[in-house]
Amino acid sequence: AQTVTQSQPEMSVQEAETVTLSCTYDTSESDYYLFWYKQPPSRQMILVIRQEAYKQQNATENRFSVNFQKAAKSFSLKISDSQLGDAAMYFCAYRSESKSTFGDGTTLTVKP
Amino acid sequence: ETGVTQTPRHLVMGMTNKKSLKCEQHLGHNAMYWYKQSAKKPLELMFVYSLEERVENNSVPSRFSPECPNSSHLFLHLHTLQPEDSALYLCASSQDLLAEAYEQYFGPGTRLTVT
Numbered sequence: 001a002q003t004v005t006q007s008q009p010e011m012s013v014q015e016a017e018t019v020t021l022s023c024t025y026d027t028s029e030s031d032y033y034l035f036w037y038k039q040p041p042s043r044q045m046i047l048v049i050r051q052e053a054y055k056q057q058n059a060t061e062n063r064f065s066v067n068f069q070k071a072a073k074s075f076s077l078k079i080s081d082s083q084l085g086d087a088a089m090y091f092c093a094y095r096s097e098s099k100s101t102f103g104d105g106t107t108l109t110v111k112p
Numbered sequence: 113e114t115g116v117t118q119t120p121r122h123l124v125m126g127m128t129n130k131k132s133l134k135c136e137q138h139l140g141h142n143a144m145y146w147y148k149q150s151a152k153k154p155l156e157l158m159f160v161y162s163l164e165e166r167v168e169n170n171s172v173p174s175r176f177s178p179e180c181p182n183s184s185h186l187f188l189h190l191h192t193l194q195p196e197d198s199a200l201y202l203c204a205s206s207q208d209l210l211a212e213a214y215e216q217y218f219g220p221g222t223r224l225t226v227t
Contacts, residue, residue, distance in 0.1 A: 033213055044116075045202070045218040052213070091155060093216075100145075100216070102155040 002027045004094050006103035013082045014111050020067075021077045021106045023092030032096040034068070034075045039105075040088040048090070051075065084110050115139040118203050118219035125193065126227055133188040133222045135203030143209035144186040145216065146178060150199035161186060162209040193226045200224070 003026045013019035025034070032053045039045040051059045051068050058066050063083075067076045079086055087110045092103040116137045125131050137144065146158040160168035161180040175197075177189040186203055200223050204216040 035215055037215075037218075044220045045204075047215045050213075050215060089154075095215075100157070102157075105154045 002029070002094050002096070002099045002101045004092055004101050004103040006090075006092055006106050008106045009104070010107045010109070012109040012111060013079070013086075015082055015084060017082055018078060018080045019082055019108065021079075021090050021092075021108065023075045023077070023103055025073050025075065025092075025094050025101075027073070027094065027096070029096045032094060034066075035093040035095065036064070036066070036075075036077045037091045037093060037102075038086075038088045039091065040085075045091070049077070079108075082110050084112060086110050116203060116205055116217050116219035118201075118222050120222060121220060122223045122225075124225045124227060125190070127193055127195075129193075130189070130191040132190065133201055133203075133224075135186040135188075135219055137184055137186075137203075137205040137217070137219075139205060139207075139217060141205040141207050141217070142183055143206045144180060144183075145204040145206075146186065146188055147202040147204065148199050149202055149221070155202075159188075160209065167209065190224075193224075195226050198224055198226045 036048040179187040203219040207214040
């Protein structure tokens with residue numbers, strides 16, 4: 001069964017600094033996608049970034065980038081130049097043809 | 113807003129009440145989902161529908177009854193709930209169930225409190 005583990009329930013970062021959120025997953029499938037979603041307080045969950053398992057190049061979206069290590073089944077999210085608006089709960093998600101699984105989430109606090 | 117709407121946004125109900133949660137997506141998606149989000153288990157998949165057909169039911173108690181009359185609407189009918197059912201209920205949609213490239217679009221959720 002596919003599992004997604006986010007080992008950091010809470011993280012904090014100083015405004016303008018960089019923070020990395022960890023995610024590991026377990027799967028026997030070879031074709032899948034990985035996602036990071038952001039859920040701000042009292043607001044809708046939205047997609048931050050996605051990574052296709054077949055692509056070796058790490059995905060980047062402005063200040064958000066991932067470190068995808070397929071052999072290690074690791075998919076961390078790096079947020080550069082953190083802003084107050086980045087404060088939210090972040091979910092790592094795995095999706096294949098047969099399964100969609102979310103991690104338990106990491107609550108990120110941004111300190112001014 | 114991401115094109116997925118949910119009503120009501122807040123609901124307080126007694127254990128003997130019957131109520132329904134509504135979800136509507138305006139994105140032309142074929143798959144819709146119900147999730148339960150609580151402090152104890154942050155995101156639990158409850159039901160999955162693809163083209164109005166239920167394809168997944170993750171051991172959800174029968175006091176939760178989903179309905180998908182068409183690909184744009186999804187309901188969750190509630191009856192004789194328990195206090196531990198209090199949670200945020202999220203609806204989501206995706207373009208296709210089996211296409212792993214497609215992300216899910218979430219609604220704002222219904223905050224349910226069972227008294």
